[in-house]
Amino acid sequence: MATLTVNGESRTFDGDPGTPLLWYLRDVAGLTGTKYGCGQGVCGACTIHLDGVAVRACITTIDMAEGKSVTTIEGLSTDGEHAVQKAWRELSVPQCGFCQAGQIMQAASLLAKNNAPSDQDIVEDMSGNLCRCGCYQRIHAAVRLAAGGV
Template structure:
């Protein structure tokens, strides 16, 4: 079946089984490997992308569910918000192994899209589903606060 969707601002047509998880359509079908496979059951968050601006676990989202919708991966996170988050991530030296980072960055950008001045509780709630084996949660919170401040001017 052919599925039409927009990936990182570009109209794409995928000829895949409609039940194919979005993660595999992105990685195997389109070569966008920034979105990571972690657990396959939406518990770790490494596969987080934006679907119409909402943080979404791509490992359990069938491509038929995103037909006609806008999908943004870490490769396409080029908005001012996305750039602010990426800069803050580097400045706070968040990454260790890096495996969870695309999911972390995508979740942080989605949080800041809806909340320009998140509290620590807001940050913890938004980021709670993204696991970091290296335990950089304090740096993640620092980076999100810095990105929010930069966006507010």
């Protein structure tokens, strides 16, 4: 039996420890904000934080997450007032919205480790998160806004 801390709550999982964390979060924990995209860790739709670091939930297994703190989009801020979430709303970033939870989680991880990223830092850190709608300019602007820049 695996024990995880998900959004600050201790949880157990009695299934296969090789199960992708994405399926546990969506199907067992009912946290559907984390999206399935490619299933190979390359699109970023399933980005969550594992001990504060952005990882892809589709390629992170339960046993890799055991004993660690998992934060999903639902746990980033209970009231939606994280600086990144506020910037996303202020700049109306999403178009279709499918990738946005992953984008927000990636941006929040970036700002947690670098609260004054350069434009190049933002481009590099966000490059693994794909947006089918091409909202990259608004995403970049929202990261700058959340960091306190414009």
